Amino acid sequence: MSKGYVLVVDDEPDIRGLVREILEDEGYEVATAESGSEARALLHARQPDLVLLDIWMPGEDGISLLREWAGGGTPAFPVVMISGHGTVETAVEATRQGAVDFVEKPLSMGKLIATVGQALQQQMAATAEAGGSSTIIEPVGRSTAMRNLREQAERVAASDSWVLITGEPGSGRKCLARHIHQLSPRCNGPLVEVAAGTIAGQSAAEELFGQEEGGRVTPGRLESAAGGTLILDGAMDLDDEAQTRLASAIDAGAFQRVGGAQRIPLDVRMIAVTRHDPAAEAVTGRFRQDLAYALSVIPMSVPPLREHAEDIPELVAFYVDRLVDAEQLDYRRFTVAAQNRLRNHDWPGNVRELCNLVQRLLVLGDGLDIDVDEVESALSVVQADSAESDWPPALSLDLPLREAREHFERAYLQKQLQRADGSVAQLARLAGMERTHLYRKLRSLGIDPREGGETSGGRA
Structure with missing residues (x-):
C-alpha cells in the first residue's frame, strides 16, 4: 500500500x-x-x-x-x-x-x-x-469476552472489508475501531473520524464529500481519509441526502464533491460505529437498506461492562495509571473491598462511566487508599445526578426572562440528549424540532452533542 x-x-x-x-x-x-x-x-x-x-x-x-x-x-x-x-x-x-x-x-x-x-x-x-484519536489503545480485559473481541479484531483488521461495530454508549466502540485501524495494512494512512450526529442537511454532504464553489476546493472527510480509515460514528443520524450520496458512492466506487463534476476514487476503509442495527432500522424505513448492507459487511459487537465485570480491577488500574500520567494527578490505589464494590455496580454508562468515576476519585479524594466507603459515596453522587429528581431545573426569579428561558432550554435539551443517548436525530424527535434549527439552538446554548461520545476503554 x-x-x-x-x-x-x-x-x-x-x-x-x-x-x-x-x-x-x-x-x-x-x-x-x-x-x-x-x-x-x-x-x-x-x-x-x-x-x-x-x-x-x-x-x-x-x-x-x-x-x-x-x-x-x-x-x-x-x-x-x-x-x-x-x-x-x-x-x-x-x-x-x-x-x-x-x-x-x-x-x-x-x-x-x-x-x-x-x-x-x-x-x-x-x-x-x-479526531480525538492521537493515542490509539486496544480494548482492556482478560475475560473471555474481551479476549475474543481482540482476537476477532486481529482477524478483521487483516482484510480490507468494511466493519460495523455495535454496542451500548460508553462501551468502547470507537476504541475498537481505532484498534482495528492500527492493526490493518492501512495503519500508515490517515485515520479520520466523523460524528454523523453533529452534521445536518447540506452540511452533511459537504462534510463527507467536500465542496467546489467559485474555483475553490474544500475536501471532505472521505477524501481526507484516502488510503486510510474513516470511522463513521452514528451512521443512523445521516439525513436522507447524505445516505443517498454515500450509497451511490459505495456502489460506484467513486464520488463527486458537492458542486463538482470530477469523479474521485473511494479509497477508504469505513468502520461504522452505532448503538443501533442498521438492518433493523432499514426495516422500519429510517435507514436505506442498500446502505445498511454495505456498512454491515463484517458485524462486531462490544459487550457492556456488566457482562465482563471481572475486568474492572484491570480497567481501574489502567485508568489510574493513564490519568496520573496525563493529568499529573496524585497516585491513589483502590482497596480490594473498593474494587469488589465496583464489580457489583450495574454500570449503565459502561467503561466511560467507570473512567469518569476513577477521575473524580483521583481529583477530589485525599490519601493513598481509596476504600469502599469513598467508592460508595461517589457512586451515590452519580446516581443522584442521574435521577429524575434534578428535574425540573431550579430557576432564579431574579433572572431576566431571556436568561431564565436560556437556562431552561439548556437544561431541557441536555436532559433530552441524555435520553437520546447522544443522538441528535433522536433528540430532534423528542424535542419536536427540525434538525437544522436544533443544531443552531445547540450551538447558541453551548451544548456539544459529541460530549456524549466514547471514552476509550483500552490499553496504551
Whole structure:
C-alpha cells in the first residue's frame, strides 16, 4: 500500500522526473505537473497528501498557487516549497501562507525524503488529534469476552472489508475501531473520524464529500481519509441526502464533491460505529437498506461492562495509571473491598462511566487508599445526578426572562440528549424540532452533542 500521494509541481522536467523516481522508490504514489494550471487540474481530480511546489515557475509562481490553496487560512494538505533562489523574505511569505518547509536546489535526495516523511507524519498526527484519536489503545480485559473481541479484531483488521461495530454508549466502540485501524495494512494512512450526529442537511454532504464553489476546493472527510480509515460514528443520524450520496458512492466506487463534476476514487476503509442495527432500522424505513448492507459487511459487537465485570480491577488500574500520567494527578490505589464494590455496580454508562468515576476519585479524594466507603459515596453522587429528581431545573426569579428561558432550554435539551443517548436525530424527535434549527439552538446554548461520545476503554 502507498505511503502517500505526492504531487510534484515544477517547470523543470529533469527535476520532476528525478523526484518522481526517488519518491516512487520510497513507496509513494507520485503525480507531476509542470505549471499552475496543470497542478490545479490534478488537484481537482484528487487531493494529494502532500505537494512539493516550486516557487519560481513561468506564468504563475508557487507563492500565488500556495495563496490560492490556502484561501486565507491554511491549505488542506502540507506544502513543501522547492526553491533555487530562496530569500528570507520569500521564506517568510511562504510560511505565512501555510508552507510547512523548504528544500533548496540543487536537491539533496536524503533531505527531500526526510522532509516529505516528516511533513506527512505531522499531518497524520494533526488529523488524529483533531479526531480525538492521537493515542490509539486496544480494548482492556482478560475475560473471555474481551479476549475474543481482540482476537476477532486481529482477524478483521487483516482484510480490507468494511466493519460495523455495535454496542451500548460508553462501551468502547470507537476504541475498537481505532484498534482495528492500527492493526490493518492501512495503519500508515490517515485515520479520520466523523460524528454523523453533529452534521445536518447540506452540511452533511459537504462534510463527507467536500465542496467546489467559485474555483475553490474544500475536501471532505472521505477524501481526507484516502488510503486510510474513516470511522463513521452514528451512521443512523445521516439525513436522507447524505445516505443517498454515500450509497451511490459505495456502489460506484467513486464520488463527486458537492458542486463538482470530477469523479474521485473511494479509497477508504469505513468502520461504522452505532448503538443501533442498521438492518433493523432499514426495516422500519429510517435507514436505506442498500446502505445498511454495505456498512454491515463484517458485524462486531462490544459487550457492556456488566457482562465482563471481572475486568474492572484491570480497567481501574489502567485508568489510574493513564490519568496520573496525563493529568499529573496524585497516585491513589483502590482497596480490594473498593474494587469488589465496583464489580457489583450495574454500570449503565459502561467503561466511560467507570473512567469518569476513577477521575473524580483521583481529583477530589485525599490519601493513598481509596476504600469502599469513598467508592460508595461517589457512586451515590452519580446516581443522584442521574435521577429524575434534578428535574425540573431550579430557576432564579431574579433572572431576566431571556436568561431564565436560556437556562431552561439548556437544561431541557441536555436532559433530552441524555435520553437520546447522544443522538441528535433522536433528540430532534423528542424535542419536536427540525434538525437544522436544533443544531443552531445547540450551538447558541453551548451544548456539544459529541460530549456524549466514547471514552476509550483500552490499553496504551
